[in-house]
Amino acid sequence: MTNQPKTFLALLEQRWQQGHFVCVGLDPEYERLPEVVKEGRTPEDALVFFACAIIDATADLVCAFKPNSAFYEAYGEVGMRALAQIVSYSKTNYPEVPIILDAKRGDNSNTNLGYVRSSFDLLQADAITVHPYLGKEALAPFLARADKGVIVLVKTSNSGSGEFQDLLVGEEREPLYLAVARNVARYWNNNGNCALVVGATYPAELQRVRMLVGDLPLLIPGIGAQGGDVAATVKAGQDSRGWGMIINSSRGIIYASKEADFAQAARSATSALRTEINSYRN
Numbered sequence: 001m002t003n004q005p006k007t008f009l010a011l012l013e014q015r016w017q018q019g020h021f022v023c024v025g026l027d028p029e030y031e032r033l034p035e036v037v038k039e040g041r042t043p044e045d046a047l048v049f050f051a052c053a054i055i056d057a058t059a060d061l062v063c064a065f066k067p068n069s070a071f072y073e074a075y076g077e078v079g080m081r082a083l084a085q086i087v088s089y090s091k092t093n094y095p096e097v098p099i100i101l102d103a104k105r106g107d108n109s110n111t112n113l114g115y116v117r118s119s120f121d122l123l124q125a126d127a128i129t130v131h132p133y134l135g136k137e138a139l140a141p142f143l144a145r146a147d148k149g150v151i152v153l154v155k156t157s158n159s160g161s162g163e164f165q166d167l168l169v170g171e172e173r174e175p176l177y178l179a180v181a182r183n184v185a186r187y188w189n190n191n192g193n194c195a196l197v198v199g200a201t202y203p204a205e206l207q208r209v210r211m212l213v214g215d216l217p218l219l220i221p222g223i224g225a226q227g228g229d230v231a232a233t234v235k236a237g238q239d240s241r242g243w244g245m246i247i248n249s250s251r252g253i254i255y256a257s258k259e260a261d262f263a264q265a266a267r268s269a270t271s272a273l274r275t276e277i278n279s280y281r282n
């Protein structure tokens with residue numbers, strides 16, 4: 001029997017089964033790292049040390065880790081090398097925890113082949129966030145990867161997300177974000193590898209998306225630093241099994257303490273969020 005690596009969805013479901021719904025966002029800014037992390041280390045080593053300490057402290061409590069590429073690209077080669085080391089560390093030591101590369105990609109189809117190669121094959125991420133604007137045809141190289149997750153932006157958490165996402169479209173005169181959610185659920189998910197992004201800052205919209213897409217997994221950022229309400233998020237976001245949620249917090253967890261106890265504080269914050277989420281699940 002061949003030992004095939006598990007798909008993104010299989011990894012996720014295994015984590016949900018164990019009551020893990022928190023996604024820790026690995027979004028470090030060098031300037032904000034605790035002094036104890038920076039002392040005696042190069043910036044590259046400090047970024048790696050910090051993220052790996054957070055990974056070690058929280059891996060048994062989470063459904064996923066989500067490094068956002070921007071926080072690494074910001075430091076050029078140093079940052080990109082750090083990102084590669086962090087993903088490799090997590091996959092080696094905690095292969096049961098999927099890694100979502102938050103890069104919000106989405107270009108023409110032949111260009112997307114480059115992103116598929118860099119994110120899935122070189123970096124070894126289990127899933128990636130993508131923009132839907134160019135349509136299913138353009139995203140085909142991502143969608144073809146049945147082993148990986150394709151997480152499509154639907155209703156984002158930022159205050160200005162309504163500018164386009166809430167525009168009423170089509171014969172139904174429904175918000176654009178619902179049209180995107182419907183198309184992904186009905187027509188893009190032939191390989192069972194799609195998920196959607198809906199911000200925790202929009203619980204009413206989250207509920208509308210959940211009612212439309214059945215048990216499709218939802219990545220839900222906006223808890224913690226952005227002020228999303230955990231109770232409203234879980235009530236609106238859980239699927240028919242009480243699963244279906246990847247609830248992300250980045251700054252609220254990684255900067256829980258600026259002192260030498262930063263990793264322990266990250267663990268406590270993750271654990272508290274995990275408990276709170278589970279207290280609201282059906």
Ligand SMILES: O=C(O)c1cc(=O)[nH]c(=O)n1[C@@H]1O[C@H](COP(=O)(O)O)[C@@H](O)[C@H]1O
Nearest residue numbers: 068102129156157199221225226249250251
């Ligand atoms: O795709 C995302 O993860 C994302 C979508 C969205 O609508 N809002 C949003 O904040 N995010 C990401 O989620 C993370 C949120 O970080 P915190 O606000 O620090 O918890 C960042 O990496 C954002 O880029």
